[in-house]
Amino acid sequence: MTTIDGSVVPRFAPGVRLQFDQRRNAWVVLSPERVFLPDEPATAILRLIDGSHSLDAIVADLVRRFEAPADRISADAAALLRELSEKGVVTL
């Protein structure tokens, strides 16, 4: 398992977008022929993928807002981004 450099700026891959769905009252990831329905912690990370936040900046933002150890938030965010990268949803 490769580690992700904290300075990497994750971006959604072409044809992928995060959108708020009124009917489900939740954020959804729409990608080519796939829909992902992220849970709340994943949504918090995904909403910070804006082409300017680095992984370090995403983690710093979440640490300010959520009561959880920084190393755990960092590990969770990196794991999610790695998984979505393998699925072609984000580019790192």
Place this chain on the structure above:
Amino acid sequence: MMPAPPLGLVAELTHRCPLRCPYCSNPLELVRAGQELDTSTWRRVFDEAAALGVLQLHLSGGEPTVRNDLPALLRHAVGAGLYTNLITSGVLLDREAIGDLAAAGLDHVQLSFQDIDPAEADRIGGYAGGHDKKRAVARWVREAGLALTLNFVVHRQNLERLPEMIAFGADSGAGRIEIAHVQYHGWAFENRSALLPSREQLEIATAEVDAARTRLNGRPVIDYVVPDYYAARPKACMGGWGQRLLIVTPAGKILPCHAAESLPGLVFPRVQDASLEATWQHSDAFNRFRSTEWMREPCRSCDHREEDWGGCRCQAMALAGDAAEADPICGLSPFHERVAAALMESHASAAPFIYRGVTGRKKLPAIAVRANR
């Protein structure tokens, strides 16, 4: 309990198509142009879909680009907040038309390929010059900044060129390649004996896909759909009947799956008469095989019943003669031996393709069937 809202709507805008692929998923009885829904009805259907909770609209066919109102329909769907996916053979598109679709807000193009060898691709698709056009279309789609998936439909007569298909896909700028083994419904069921791969071919192909995935590391992603005649367990067809998708045919019928019209005894509401929401939630057609109450043994007490949902209803109909049976692909089905019999028959066969067409089944001159490698 109300079913969860659907994730996707497959809008079969037309059954017209310049290609005549012998594995087309359209029904044998094709809808004529004069019976197609008009622009304003499709717009209303898209609005109803968005209100029902549909997130993705798959514009399909037939060949959806034969509709002159495609850009207008697309703009309307985008305005309704739907993610739009165009499923096309590409042969009717040019650079300008692709630019128009991109400007209308299209999110993604799925471009089909029949093979990687131009002559073979054109023979399988029944359309001269199609393959070279598709290669140009792949380039134009990327130049227009649109996300692209290449869809290679594979079977006995083209599997040996899988490595070249993957190599082309990797160089094309596509984010995804789908390697989709033919699924045996509709026209493909008619042509089963000419299309089913051998077990050896399948094993080589699966190993090639595994190796390519490791080598390419998600750039592009490779999706691989296996031919379930060789599977030990059935697929959760459509993610479960009435659970994720609905289909609207060119003439307006609302279906839980592409082949559902092959099931006797089901009445499918039409968008001219019923809303998508009422059909999704309350129609007998959508409730008949939803969830697990309809199941018999071996499904009823099976630990996998909420993973595969009993498999494919249309395959149960085609192979076991009863849509409420377990999908005979399953090793636990009392009809499972019919799958093995179909494989045996196919391996002994050099059947010619029956090409798809509106005028009915037409046998074309026999073609040489390649030796399995």
